[in-house]
Amino acid sequence: MKFKASIFALMMLATFGLLTQEVIAMVVAEKAEQLKSTLTPVGAERAGNADGTIPAWDGGYTAVPADYTSGDLRPDPFAEEKPLFSIKGENVEKYADKLSDGTLALLKKYPNFRLDIFPTHRTAAAPQYVYEAIYKNATHAKLTKDHKVEGAYNGIPFPIPQNGYEVIWNHILSWRGVSHVMRERNYIITREGKIILTTEMEESNQFPYYRKDISAQEWNKKFWYYKSRQTAPPFKAGETILTHEDLGETGRQTWQYLVGQRRVRRAPSISYDTPDFVNSGHNFFDEVYVFNGNIDRYEFTLKGKKEVYIPYNCNGFLSHEDEAVLGANYLNPDYVRWELHRVWVVQADLAPGKRHAVHRRVFYIDEDTWRAVLLDGWDGQNVLWRSTISLPIIAMEYPEVLNYTQAVYNHQSGAYGVNMLLNGFSKQLQAVSPHPDTFFSPETLAATGVR
Numbered sequence: 001m002k003f004k005a006s007i008f009a010l011m012m013l014a015t016f017g018l019l020t021q022e023v024i025a026m027v028v029a030e031k032a033e034q035l036k037s038t039l040t041p042v043g044a045e046r047a048g049n050a051d052g053t054i055p056a057w058d059g060g061y062t063a064v065p066a067d068y069t070s071g072d073l074r075p076d077p078f079a080e081e082k083p084l085f086s087i088k089g090e091n092v093e094k095y096a097d098k099l100s101d102g103t104l105a106l107l108k109k110y111p112n113f114r115l116d117i118f119p120t121h122r123t124a125a126a127p128q129y130v131y132e133a134i135y136k137n138a139t140h141a142k143l144t145k146d147h148k149v150e151g152a153y154n155g156i157p158f159p160i161p162q163n164g165y166e167v168i169w170n171h172i173l174s175w176r177g178v179s180h181v182m183r184e185r186n187y188i189i190t191r192e193g194k195i196i197l198t199t200e201m202e203e204s205n206q207f208p209y210y211r212k213d214i215s216a217q218e219w220n221k222k223f224w225y226y227k228s229r230q231t232a233p234p235f236k237a238g239e240t241i242l243t244h245e246d247l248g249e250t251g252r253q254t255w256q257y258l259v260g261q262r263r264v265r266r267a268p269s270i271s272y273d274t275p276d277f278v279n280s281g282h283n284f285f286d287e288v289y290v291f292n293g294n295i296d297r298y299e300f301t302l303k304g305k306k307e308v309y310i311p312y313n314c315n316g317f318l319s320h321e322d323e324a325v326l327g328a329n330y331l332n333p334d335y336v337r338w339e340l341h342r343v344w345v346v347q348a349d350l351a352p353g354k355r356h357a358v359h360r361r362v363f364y365i366d367e368d369t370w371r372a373v374l375l376d377g378w379d380g381q382n383v384l385w386r387s388t389i390s391l392p393i394i395a396m397e398y399p400e401v402l403n404y405t406q407a408v409y410n411h412q413s414g415a416y417g418v419n420m421l422l423n424g425f426s427k428q429l430q431a432v433s434p435h436p437d438t439f440f441s442p443e444t445l446a447a448t449g450v451r
Contacts (some may be wrong), residue, residue, distance in 0.1 A: 020281060031160050032138040041131035041161030042124075042175075043138075044367040045342060049307065053340050057368065060125025061251065062399040070397045071181075071430025074314040077394070078337075083116040087309070087338075098340065100310050100364055102376040102387025105411055106237045106330060113330050120339040121313055124368035125399040129212050130155045147295060149247055150172070153209065153216040156370055159347060164300030164346040168363070170370035171291065177398045179206040179434040183427065184404075184420045185322065185428060186279045191414030193328030198280040198417075200232035206435060209247075221248040225440035230278070241278070242445050245293075250292055253297040255442045264445045272297060273357040282388075283418035290329050290372040290388050290406060291363065296346035297356045305344050308364055310373045312339040314391040317405070318423055325423060330416060331407050335389065342367045343374075358385065366392070369401050395430060404429065 026228035040046050040057045047058040065075060077144040086097050092107045106113050106440040121378070133155030147165045149157050157173055158166035186198045208214065209223035223243035231332075238259040245252055271293045275281030286293045317325060317335045325332050348361040360382065364374035375388040390406035404420040422428040439443060 007135075011088055011336075013219065029139045034137060035135050035138060035159055039159070040368065041159075042098075042126065042156055042368065042370065043161075044124075049342070054307065054342060055120060057122045057124075060368075060399060060401075061121070061123035061394050061396055062125050064235070064397050070432075071426065071427035072393065073319060073428060074315050074393060076179075076313075076319070078118065078121060078313060079312050079316055081118055083118055084119050087115040087117060089113070090152055097426045100308060101362065101377055101384055102374065102389070102409065102411070103309070105384055105387070106219055109411070110329055112333075113270055114333045115309055115338040115448065116333060116336070118337050118339055120341060122265070122341075122368055123313055124366070124401040125393050126155075127399070129407075130175050130210070134159050142255060147302070151337060153219060153397075154212060156397070160431065161302065161344070164348075164361040165295070165303055167344050167365055167370075168291070168295055168300050168348075169198075169347050171363070171365055171372045172295075173209060174370040175398075175400055176205070176207060177208050177211065177395075177400065177431055179204075180429055180431045181225070182422060182425075182429045183425045184422055185424075187322070187326060187418045188280055188282050189326060189328070189416050189418070189420065191329075195323070195326050196280075197233065197281075199230050199236055199278055201228050201278070202232045203228045204439075206440065208437075211434065220437075222246050225437075227389070227436075227440055228278070228437060229444075242440060242442060243270070244440065255445055257445045262446070264442055278418060282410070282415065283388075287388055287408055288406075288419060290375050290390050290403070291361075293340070297351060297354045298361070299351045301347045301349070303345040303347055303362075303365065305342055307340055308343045309338050310343065310364060311336055311372075311389060311391045311403075312341060312366075313337055313394055313401070315374075315393050316393055316407075318393065318428060320423060321419060321424055324376065325421075326418065329414065330409070331389075331418070340443075369403075371401075371403055373403060381413075386410050393429075402429065 020441050026300050034157050046057050048054045082448050089107050089111050137155050137157050138159050142150055142156035148320050156170045161167045182203050185200045188196045204227045206225040223240045226243040229240045240257040242255045254267045254270040255264050257264050273284045276283050276285050314337050325335050344365040346363040350359045357378035359380050360378040362376045363372045365372045375391050377386045379385040387409045388405040392403040393400045395402045407418050408414040
């Protein structure tokens with residue numbers, strides 16, 4: 001009788017939609033201990049691969065030189081290494097199973113484009129409090145019916161993901177420190193190889209989601225504050241963008257300060273497939289940071305995990321002048337380091353009733369950081385259209401591997417754009433103490449936008 005009653009109770013829970021979250025929680029709870037054994041604290045496979053080309057994770061790279069200050073040119077711990085081999089158009093088929101569609105297309109299109117493959121180093125790390133939060137999130141975080149995150153704080157929400165939505169949220173909520181500032185330049189390189197500076201700007205990023213001095217109960221559900229102020233060219237100087245990303249009902253809120261009008265206005269169009277006017281429209285706003293913003297335009301399918309050649313540990317790239325790294329049709333291969341890593345592959349297909357210029361996307365998300373490193377996109381005729389390639393660097397003082405600088409290739413036009421090029425500045429991606437929330441308020445935006 002008790003058995004029959006239990007079955008009836010489970011059927012009733014399922015009928016009213018109350019069972020699913022409990023089942024997910026129980027399954028994750030059983031697996032959570034893997035984060036202390038076979039998996040790393042963030043959910044990556046701790047062991048290396050069978051043939052030894054991917055090593056085991058041993059804690060990441062956390063050695064900070066005694067004379068180093070955050071924001072200085074970060075040292076390249078692997079500067080003396082030589083490539084194991086190079087992948088070019090002439091030998092690309094040998095390695096095609098470990099390449100993204102976008103990378104493969106560039107190798108086939110440009111005879112001099114190449115990937116220099118270096119030994120793999122799993123340098124990603126995070127603070128202990130983040131690891132502890134991830135372990136807790138594994139048994140507490142859940143997706144709502146509309147694919148929003150609940151029950152997570154201070155860490156990756158889904159270290160043992162069950163679907164594509166969870167992996168994408170891991171990317172969006174990945175560890176990037178608490179607060180940092182940086183200066184950057186954005187460029188467009190035309191099909192003919194002409195280099196055009198589109199903007200130089202100052203950027204502040206803050207991630208309240210990772211404030212360990214604020215409890216989950218005190219947290220205001222905003223997980224990212226972003227503010228950028230353009231400083232060049234002269235006709236753009238002073239224009240400022242402010243964004244709040246919220247896990248609650250508010251979602252994304254964006255404001256813009258226009259110097260000519262001397263006023264702050266709401267800017268809801270700074271999202272999705274709106275051409276990014278900061279970079280003269282070459283990329284879409286949701287392609288910045290490989291992918292950002294609301295996820296409601298797509299259905300996300302987890303395709304699994306595979307070994308792929310991706311840029312990694314690219315500290316050496318930042319030590320060269322802009323003109324050296326910006327090639328005529330692609331980033332100069334001499335300065336881009338590629339390694340073999342395991343990545344989660346997520347396919348995004350346009351959701352029914354939704355619109356977006358990019359009808360299908362495929363993300364390649366590093367297992368050690370949960371950051372998307374590569375992104376390919378197809379147009380409405382299912383023709384490969386655009387690819388983003390980002391350059392992860394070791395930020396040992398965080399500690400973490402972070403990817404900001406990225407190239408967005410338009411396969412159809414032959415042009416490419418570069419966002420967040422940090423090269424040449426006296427300070428590059430500098431960790432700072434958190435700003436008060438008022439620093440990121442619309443009320444203060446006009447003051448920071450004055451020329």
